[in-house]
Amino acid sequence: METFDYAIVEEAAKQLYIKALCDLPPDVREALKKAYARETQPAARSIFEAMFKAIEIADTKKTLLCQDTGLPIYKVKIGSNYAWNGAKIKAALYEGAKRATVEFPFRSSATHDITRVNPQTSVGPGLPVTYFDFDAECSDLDILMIPKGSGSENMSQMKMFYPQHGIKAVKKFIVDAVVESSANPCPPGIIGVGLGGTADLVMKLAKDAIARPVGQRNPDPMIAEMEEELEEAINATGRGPMGLGGDVSCLAVHIECAYTHITQNPVAVNTQCWPARRARAIINPSGNVAYGY
Incomplete structure (x- = not known):
């Protein structure tokens, strides 16, 4: 009998989208600092300084690193030592991405191909893009979120x-x-x-x-x-x-x-792009969630 509450996955999907848009991963921050250190052109160095200012503002105000909130992509690795329900995971990711857009809120980048109508939800047919893989060695659900700008x-x-x-x-x-x-x-x-x-x-x-x-x-x-x-x-x-x-x-x-x-x-x-945005959540069968990158 299934006991896992998939609302936990939905909430994680929401938080991941927001985290990815606002919190630059440590490895990207360090790579930008190293790039700045080896850059010799004054104009180029000033551009890096503007990037660092954008990061500082995002950190301080807990706001977006970039106005292009991208299309939501979730890369999901399912642990094989627990009976995860793939259909419920996919439905939870959809609702989580939608809630992030509406509740944060931020501009949706998702639109109809022909009419170009944007429902301001970041979701629709084919979105969020979701990839599934499997891990034979664990029980956890590993979700990596990547917002991809145009x-x-x-x-x-x-x-x-x-x-x-x-x-x-x-x-x-x-x-x-x-x-x-x-x-x-x-x-x-x-x-x-x-x-x-x-x-x-x-x-x-x-x-x-x-x-x-x-x-x-x-x-x-x-x-x-x-x-x-x-x-x-x-x-x-x-x-x-x-x-x-x-x-x-x-x-x-x-x-x-x-x-x-x-x-x-x-x-x-x-x-x-330079703010190589991503965020990760590891969810165990007990419902505990650990956030990272």
């Missing part, structure tokens, strides 16, 4: 390469995608890269990549080396903070990979 999301790119194009062509595509995005994704942020899988999976991999703490390397040494190489190449472009020139054009490059078909090599790029 400045960065609009710069997403995906291309289906053939194996004969080689890795050099893949790297060029990634760097070109970043350069072409110019100031739109509010750099410097995290450059998420997906390699392999299928056309739909490779975009999810790129989105998974931006969810990692800044600078956390892929466990595969070959991929980690590629991340470092691409970071160096992107920072050498001189795009700089907010695309106005400088030494730091990205905080990190993260790559996630999957096996793919022998005759294809999908590649995707998904950028996260």
Whole structure:
């Protein structure tokens, strides 16, 4: 007999959306400080100072880091040692995202594709975007919330390469995608890269990549080396903070990979803006909730 109260998940979903919009993760704060320390261009340094002021205001007034509240994305990992109800989890995430928007309140960024009517709830068909995965080793429910703004999301790119194009062509595509995005994704942020899988999976991999703490390397040494190489190449472009020139054009490059078909090599790029917003809740079967990043 089910005893868990899924109102706990709903409340967590609400609090996560608000926390993600207002409280920048510690690793992002530290990455911005390090970027500022290595930035030599006066104009670029002044942009970093404006970013730090925005963070200070958000911390002091408990308000938004950015007016673009983004589309709500929840990445959910379900522990296998407890009988969680997936349908109830999904319904709770929907209501939690809606309540966050109405009760905080903040501007909804979610609109109908054709009519462009915005119900000011952040939810609707297909929203919130929800991804489910499973953990065989625990009983907890792990929810990671990522609000994704359009400045960065609009710069997403995906291309289906053939194996004969080689890795050099893949790297060029990634760097070109970043350069072409110019100031739109509010750099410097995290450059998420997906390699392999299928056309739909490779975009999810790129989105998974931006969810990692800044600078956390892929466990595969070959991929980690590629991340470092691409970071160096992107920072050498001189795009700089907010695309106005400088030494730091990205905080990190993260790559996630999957096996793919022998005759294809999908590649995707998904950028996260400088306030790489995310918030996490771990909920155990007893209903205890621990918040973090």
